[in-house]
Amino acid sequence: MKNIILTTLNARYSHTSLGLRYLIANLKELKEQAEILEFVINSSVQTIAEQILEKKPKIIGIAVYIWNAFDVGELVKVIKKVSPNTMVILGGPEVSYTPLRVNFDMADYIICGEGEVSFYNLCKELLEGNCTQSRVINSPKVDFEKIALPYDDYTDFDIKNRHIYVENARGCPFECEFCLSSIETKMRYLDIDIFLEQIEKLWIRGARSFKFIDRTFNIKISYAKAILNYFLAKKEDYFLHFEVIPDNFPEELRDLIKQFKEGCLQLEVGIQTLNLDVAKEIRRNLKIDKIKDNLRFLSQETHAHMHIDLIIGLPSESIESFGKNLNQLYTLSTGEIQVGILKKLSGTTLDRHDKIYGMVYNDSPPYDILQNDLISFSQMQEMKRFARFWDIVYNSGNFQKTTALLFEDGKVFENFYDLSKWLYKRSESTYKISLDRMAEFLFEYMSKNHDKELIANTILEDVMKVGGRKIPPFLKKIIPETYDFAQKDVSKANKRQQLRSN
Known part of the structure; x- marks a missing residue:
């Protein structure tokens, strides 16, 4: 039995909540009375409530994010109906800024902002029975170097089975209007030696998969170098994920990145748009020449795997402009291009564009754009x-x-746009399409403009590049069963698939 249960619904089983571990690490004398229980979105809300209430807690703290907001709202309702005397405290980015677009009225308390200190103070008062705090608590920013760090609160099970999330800095120096990180433009750093001591402790315990949540990992080069040098000194395999800005890769950083082996380094590169006029509208600083040069460097001279972000629906950006961005990025990089849909998050200043550009958004999570003056519904x-x-x-x-x-022919957007419309008409779905089925769709579509044997052999090479796969039945009708397919780079393909699954 525990007096305090800290919980959230993660997007995937392999994920862990760094925020919950910060909270439990800073509970001081109350820590022995607390426990973390993590779940996954789309699980049964009633089953989650059952497992939490089995612990008979007096306080339940729930971390709320855009991906779990609706489920958390339903969870709160169930808990308060079944156990009305249990105190429910909400925190996290989804409840830290108004307006709240999911109904959390049944929650007893909401902590807005960084909760490491405020959550402890509230729990202490509630357990002592003399709480005088208001329902909504506006929590000030914590002293990053004085709070307890969370890394000892990753369990051995977490280390063996899940990604370990870490942070060396809070804040972002940029003011991009679609991003909550732009609210705090002053950077706060943890002392690099203290941080690396924590990483070393995790490494000794067996951690090999680290995801850094710093928004601009490469903004402070001295810290980035220290972290990269730390991992380059390790002889075992590992996986690192960093969010980076695309225009700050000086030679001293390039020299280090080039040394990482394939499969070790994944970079999330925020581009969002290459249209300077659009970027200016959303206060995003773009240095196009540096971006192009750095993307070429990362693609051609390193083994880093890239996730490059582009957004559809930005104020003043047409579909044609987005298409030009995609065509250009395809020529600049071999990485994944993450096509995202614009979302209007509470707390950002994106709403100043609503009337000017006719921006209309979904009122429910993920608050994605429905239409604007340039792109119809x-x-x-x-x-x-x-x-x-x-x-x-x-x-x-x-x-x-x-x-x-x-x-x-270089028409990446145009050709895929036509393919996507055809695929939806053909399949009437965007989900639950097997690899073999998609291969057959691609053959059917591309056979209109290409030699059928060429298409069949090309698709066969793609499908069979990972060991253990069988030739799709439809291809056996086109390619003789005696076809001798030499599986090339199977180990490399397997690594690539494993990396993409992260």
Whole structure:
């Protein structure tokens, strides 16, 4: 039995909540009375409530994010109906800024902002029975170097089975209007020696998969160098994920990144748009020449795997402008291009564009854009399906040679836009499409403009590049069963698929 249960619903089983571990690490004398229970979105809300209430807690703290907000709202209702005397405290980015667009009225307390200190103070008062705090607590920013660090609160099970999330800095120096990180433009850093001591403790315990949540890992070069040098000194395999800005890769940083082996380093590169006029509208600083040069460097001279972000629906950006961005990025990088849909998060200043550009958003999570003055609702729906099919076909890595053939004329956006509309009409779905089924769809579509035998052999090479797969039945009708397919780079393909799954 525990007096305090800290919980959240993660997006995937492999994820862990760094925020919950910060809270439990800072509970001081109350820590022995607390326990973390983590769940996954789309699980049964009643089952989650049952497992939490089995502990008979007096206090339940729930971390709320955009991906779990609706489920948390339902969870709070169930808990308060079944156990009305249990105190429910909400925190996290989804409840830290108004307006709240999910009904959390049944929650007893909401902590807005960084909760490491405020959560402890509230729990202490509640357990002592003399709480005088208001329902909504506006928590000030904590002293990053004085709070207890959370890394000892990763369990051995976490280390063996899940990603370990870490942070060396809070804040972001930029003011991009679609991002909550832009609210705090002053950077706060943890002393680099203290941080690396914590990483070393995790390493000794067996941690090998680290995801850094710092928004701009490469903004402070001295810290970035220290962290990269730390891992380069390790002889065992590991996986690192960093969010980086695309225009700050000086030679001293390049020299280090080039030393990482394949499969070790993944970079999330925030581009969002290459249109300077659009970037100016959303207060995003773009240095196009540096971006192009750095993307070429990362693609051609390193083994880093890249996730490059582009957004559909930004104020003043048309579909044609987005298409030009995609065509250009395809020529600059071999990495995944993450096609995202614009979301209007509470706390950002994005709403200042609503009247000017006719921006209309979904009122429910994930608060995605429905239409604007340049992109109609039906076109936005097409683009959302485009993004989904892009993930299945291009970003999955399952059809690298096939897509290269599809894009051989350089019209990446135009050709895939046509394909995505055809795929939706053909399949009437964007989900639950097997690899073999998608391969057959691609053959059917591309056979209109390409030699059938060429398409069949290209798709076969893609499908069979990972060991253990069988030739799709439809291809056996086209390619003789005696076809001798030499599996090339199977180990490399397996590594690539494993990396993409992260």
